[in-house]
Amino acid sequence: MILHFTLNGQATRVECDPDRRVVDLLRQDLGLTGVKEACGAGECGACAILLDGVPRLSCLLLAAQLAGHEVLTIEGLAGGEAPHPLQEAFARAGAVQCGFCTPGMVLASHALLARQPRPSRQEIAQAIAGNLCRCTGYHKIIDAVRLAAGLSEDDS
Amino acid sequence: MTWPRPHLQLGLPPRPDALDKASGREKYACDFYPPGLLWAGVKRAGVPHARLRGLNLAAARALPGVTAVLAAADVPGVNRQGVVQKDQPVLVDDKVRYSGDALALVVASDQATLARALALIETDLEPLAPVLDPEEALLPGAPLVHPERPQGNLLLEGRVTTGQGAAALEGCAVVVEASFDLPRQEHAYLETENGWAQMGQDGRLTMVASTQTPFRDRLEVAEVLGLEPGRLRMVAPYCGGAFGGKDGVTVQSLLGLAALHAGGRPVKMWLSREESILASSKRHPARLRYRLGSDDQGRLQALEARIIYDTGPYDHLGGAVLTLGLEHAAGPYRIPHVDLHGQAVYTNNPIGGAFRGFGVPQVAAAMEQTMDLLATRLGLDPLELRRQNALKRGDVNPVGVTLAGSTGLAQCLEAVAGHRQWKEAPAWRAAAPAGQRRGVGLAAVLHGMGYGPVIPDVANAKVELTGEGVFRVYCGVVDMGQGNAGTFLQLAGLVLGQEAEGLELVLPDTDRTLPSGSSSASRTTYTFANALLPAAQALKERLLARAADALFATPAEMALVPGAVRHRPSGRTLPLAQLAKMLSPEERTATHRYRAPVVPERPSADPALQLHGLPHGVFSYAVHLARVEVDELTGLARVTGYLVAADCGQVLNPQVWEQQMQGGVAQGLGYALMEELPAPAGQPQHTDLATYLIPTALDLPPIECLAVPSWEESGPLGLKGCGEIGIDGPLPAVGNALAQALGRHLPQAPFTPERVLMALQEDGKGAGS
Amino acid sequence: MRPVLLPASLEELWPLMRDHPGAAFMAGGSDLLVRLRQGLVDPPAIIGLEGIAELGLVHDEAPGWLFLGAGASHTALLEHSLVQRRLPLLAQALAVLGSPLVRNQGTLGGNLGTASPAGDTLSPLYALEAQVELRSATGSRRLAIADFILGPGRTALQAGEIIYGAWVPLAQDWSLAHFEKVGLRQALAIAVVSLAALISLDDGGVVREARLALGSVGPTVVRPRQAEQALLGRPLDAASLKAAARLVRQEVSPIDDPRASAHYRRQVAGNLLLRLARPAD
Structure with a gap:
């Protein structure tokens, strides 16, 4: 099928099978390898993208479902010359180790901050609970989201 | 798009790799899809023990889009691989020894065709009785995993005795005894095993793989493929996690074989999560029996430990894992009489291999919970008991080695004793709400660094001033996520006086970087930095000398500053790019080889x-x-x-150090609370991340880390390794806390709700009874 | 390659269903696409329901009823003010279902259609005595949820029908609405046992009505009627709850699986009742 959708702000036209997994479409066909795959079954969150602003699992989406919609991947988050503040905060707070969960974590955090600009540690943990990380113990990921939100350790 | 490069100051964030990873730009091995890509995959046995009578590959070969279907006879070199003993077939030729064994390899034009072809392969397997219990595996008449081995199913047995050994328990005022049963743990790195490879027109095979050991892989794959090692180039990008699970060949031999049959096209192989769980190595399940004796004051006198590790069908690193466990079995204490006995046993279960901790978490679980049993028996505070017996510098450790270097356990105990979480523990426990029990548990642990006395623990560092005047650091040891590559860059910058703009990094590549061993054993930064610092220093001295010559000055008058060498008295500078043009490539490069020291004691005469x-x-x-x-x-x-x-010696970068502590603790808490991969009938019971559970963000507490720095004379800038000490303690600390809450220790981990509830009910204390 | 059909309305849906017999329905895909990956299903076509706006509706236009569209995602339900205000029991369950990513993906209709005894929305819907509306090209029918779900993975859905939504009666204000899920971790967990409880107390603190629904302790969600009965007319104290818990343990029929033993499930199914104890005034 010919698929039309908006990808990282750009009108995109691509020919693909309608039942192609979106993670494969993005990684293999469109080269957006910041979208990771680690389980293929919706259990880890590494493949998260924003679909119309909502974090979704690209391993559980089919290409046809994108028609007419807006997709944001980690590559499109900064949208310019400088890193997005969340990316900067993840780097600064030490939230990145192997980094394989990081794109999904950043996007899940981005969606959280869009609806809750001053999240507590518990709210952050809840928001990223579907994104598995095997390296960090999550502590510094939560720190990073707080840092991006302009919150210090002492703010509740 | 160019983003500003982060500054690079040793000790300060951010890690230089962090922003590329957070932006999705970093290319892991799995992120390459070169044009013309073929896909490779294997048919796995699915049964734990069977004779391979035959394979029918005709239907798979006939499928359009299939490039090659290969079996054992197609392996051109030695069809056995392994780090210590080569006992694992690349493709099964005689019999299946575990359900993840590979039977046939398919190369196809796309993933869908690959899956169809794999499904078309017919296998003729004659089932054999499997051996699944490591203790039963040692009984006479047990099915043999490797019938040709004279030692039967015993991979390695080791014994270390000191003083009077176990006989000294007789003279102890108090003896406690306990048994422990520890689970198989899955690494669950997020990036599953993968790589891609291509045979070049020059007859050289290039492979990019997610691995901890590119140099060793090259030798292994070369042997399998019957190629000279020089015809293989292995490239190791940042790993999406590894934790020991990529220490040794995973897909590499298969991928190399596929590339030989791909007609010069690139071939990719990437295990699904399910296949990764089925086939990959795991932390060894263990059974341990401990008897620990002390005098009536709590001075440890004697320990007897009996340790059995289920190593699965292949050696992998099982013998080394057992040996490290044996060495650490008595914990960080002065114990004059020990009898430590361990066995690693072949079974038809999943492979036991390297996993962060490398045999130590199991023995630490046993020793530290036994210590609490002893404290309870003696009526002593558990912290006090540990304080009293803690190893100090100059002591002889339980296996008879004099601790000549930094030994900061006592300081760690003091740090905990003075910390709010310990001091407030009684009040916190007492404040438990109705229906809740609370406990606070401790564990004291130690972790040795490096390869030990025989296998050379060597790193070869290389630093180059490029023709463009930038310093290039050739990182010979993989960064699997722990940040060592960035630390190396920062160390080079420190010696050479450069900021980020003046430095670049080459990740491990057998054509470009020098062999520096594995990213493992808490040795990565210790060993490589010990090679890197002198290499950078040598280059610095050479550059200062050559710059001094050019400016009619003396080296002592010169300084390396960002981008240049400056003549300090006059302020004249010679840009590095200009200096580089005055030098030959050889002169612009410095290398240094470092071998870690070995200790002279030999606790066992056993060469194995x-x-x-x-x-x-x-x-x-x-x-x-x-x-x-x-x-x-x-x-x-x-x-x-x-x-x-x-105590990890000096801490070069507090944030990276904390990352290691928190990450190790997180995996250790998973091991304590929820992670286990039983294999009834030799089949992993959990097949994916929906059923094999690792902690989510809601399962882990804040993890506070206190650096208790010492100075390790042998370490680079005084540091010691910090990659594993974090995973050794969580299980016993949680076990001891639970014991305090429940009034008894749980013999079996992980401490699932069911096991905890049953313990509560057996005491008749459960609220629901 | 298989076609993926995304009708924008029910009117578009019916002919597609007729023309593609054997097609699989997909709401969020969190179940279907996993089973597809596992090779458990191989449908000739997939009909996605996400484009049908009316399936995503939540409203209280019918007096005494709250309608929850089958296509509403768990997140949409959780964040909906009507659900939060009128169905706190369901909201509690939705809050611990899967993870935010799973909740963004999965739908109520998917949970109903999958008919797993561990489905997190199901025990609340049993306690609420919800009805499931099925639609076809020719009509509509409503079944009590207990009549809709027949067993693990089995429902009364007929060929030609889709799950349209759930109707939840808003009969009364409950004194206590309590949901608890016991899983092996705090997110992305499949229930080992879940309890949905609705209790109505009179002014004296005596139980007037009790509805209990337990997940993961039988082939479908279990309503332990004897335990419910036993609570009637008694205060919600430890003694009455312990008595009811004993009955619960008799009324459930759990099995062993890799997550937990039948023994544990039975024990905890009863224990969870004790969480309902209210301190005496």
């Missing part, structure tokens, strides 16, 4: 134990504290607070 790493001389130390809350209605145990105080 020495080969497998006994003993070590440099250890990191830590004390772990866990606060645990137990729900009486469900048995759910939650860790609500955690503290680790660790």
Whole structure:
């Protein structure tokens, strides 16, 4: 099928099978390898993208479902010359180790901050609970989201 | 798009790799899809023990889009691989020894065709009785995993005795005894095993793989393929996690074989999560029996430990894992009489291999819970008991090695003793709400560094001033996520006086970087930085001298500054780019080889134990504290607070150090609370991340880390390794906290709600009874 | 390659269903696409329901009823003010279902259609005595949820029908609405046992009505009627709850699986009742 959708702000036209997994479409066909795959079954969150602003699992989406919609991947988050503040905060707070969960974590955090600009540690943990990380113990990921939100350790 | 490069100051964030990873730009091995890509995959046995009578590959070969279907006879070199003993077939030729064994390899034009072709392969397997219990495997008449081995199913047996050994227990005022059963743990790195490879027109095979060991892989794959190692180039990008699971060949031999049959096209192989769980190595399940004796004051006198590790069908690194366990079995204490006995046993279960901790978490679980049993028996405070027996510098450790280097356990104990989480523990416990029990548990642990006395623990560093005047650091050892590559860049910058703009990094590549061993064994930064610092220093001295010559000055008058060499008295500068043009490529490059020191003691005369790493001389130390809350209605145990105080020598970068502590603790808490991969009938019971559970963000407490720095003379800038000490303590700390809450230790981990609730009910204390 | 059909309305849906017999329905895909990956299903076509706006509706236009569209995602339900205000029991369950990513993906209709005894929305819907509306090209029918779900993975859905939504009666204000899920971790967990409880107390603190629904302790969600009965007319104290818990343990029929033993499930199914104890005034 010919698929039309908006990808990282750009009108995109691509020919693909309608039942192609979106993670494969993005990684293999469109080269957006910041979208990771680690389980293929919706259990880890590494493949998260924003679909119309909502974090979704690209391993559980089919290409046809994108028609007419807006997709944001980690590559499109900064949208310019400088890193997005969340990316900067993840780097600064030490939230990145192997980094394989990081794109999904950043996007899940981005969606959280869009609806809750001053999240507590518990709210952050809840928001990223579907994104598995095997390296960090999550502590510094939560720190990073707080840092991006302009919150210090002492703010509740 | 160019983004500003982060500044690079040793000790300060951010890690230089962090922003590329957070932006999705970093290319892991799995992120390459070169044009013309073929896909490779294998048919796995699915049964734990069987004779391979035949394979029918005709239908798979006939499928359009299939490039090649290969079996054992197609392996051109030696069809056996392994780090220590080559006992694992690349493709099964005689019999299946575990359900993840590979039978046939398919190369196809796309993933869908690959899947169809694999499904078309018919296997003719004659089932054999499997051996699944390591103790039964040692009984006469047990089915043999490798019938040709004279030692039967015993991979390695080791014994270390000191003083009067176990006989000294007779004279102890108090003896406690306990048994422990520890689970198989899955690494669950997020990036599953993968790579891509291509045979070039020049007859050289290039392979990019997610691996901890590119140089060793090259030798192994070359042997399998019957190629000279020089015809292979292995490239190792940043790993999406590894934790020991990529120490040794995973897909590499298969991928190399596929590339030989791909007509020069690139071939990719990437295990699904399900296949990764089925086929990959795991932390060894263990059974341990401990008897620990002390005098009536709590001075440890004697320990007897009996240790059995289920190593699965292949050696992998099982012998080395057992040996490190044996060496650490008595914990960080002075014990004059020990009898430590361990066996690693072949079974038809999943492969036991390297996993962060490398045999130590199991023995630490046993020793530290036994210590609490002893403290309870003696009526002593558990921290006091540990304080009293803690190894200090100059002591002889339980396996007979003099601790000549930094030994900071006592300081770690003091740090915990003075910390709020310990001091407030009694009040916190007493404040447990109705229906909840609370406990606070400790564990003291140590972790040796490096390969031991026989296998050279060597790194070769290389630093180059490029023709453009930038310093290039050739990182010979993989960064699997722990940040060592960035640390190397920062160290080079420190010596060479450069900022980020003046430095670049080459990740491990057998054509470009120099062999520096594995990213493992808490040795990565210790060993490589010990090579890197002198290499950078040598280059610096050469550049200062050559610049001085050019400016008619003396080297002492010169300084390396960002981008230039400056003549300090006059302020004249010679840009590095200009200096580089005055030098030959050889002159612009410095290398240094470092081999870690070995200790002279030999706790065992057994050459096999020495080969497998006994003993070590440099250890990191830590004390772990866990606060645990137990729900009486469900048995759910939650860790609500955690503290680790660790002596890892000097801390070069506090944030990276904390990352290692928190990450190790997180995996250790998974091991304590929820992670286990049983294999009834030799089949992993959990097949994916929906059923094999690792902690989510809601399962882990804040993890407080206290650096208790010492100065390790042998370490680069005084540091010791910090990659594993974090995972050794959580299980016993949680176990001891639970024991305090429940009034008894649980013999079997992980401490699932069911096991906890049953313990509550057996005591007749459960709220629901 | 298989076609993926995304009708924008029910009117578009019916002919597609007729023309593609054997097609699989997909709401969020969190179940279907996993089973597809596992090779458990191989449908000739997939009909996605996400484009049908009316399936995503939540409203209280019918007096005494709250309608929850089958296509509403768990997140949409959780964040909906009507659900939060009128169905706190369901909201509690939705809050611990899967993870935010799973909740963004999965739908109520998917949970109903999958008919797993561990489905997190199901025990609340049993306690609420919800009805499931099925639609076809020719009509509509409503079944009590207990009549809709027949067993693990089995429902009364007929060929040609889709799950349209759930109707939840808003009969009364409950004194206590309590949901608890016991899983092996705090997110992305499949229930080992879940309890949905609705209790109505009179002014004296005596139980007037009790509805209990337990997940993961039988082939479908279990309503332990004897335990419910036993609570009637008694205060919600430890003694009455312990008595009811004993009955619960008799009324459930759990099995062993890799997550937990039948023994544990039975024990905890009863234990969870004790969480309902209210301190005496």
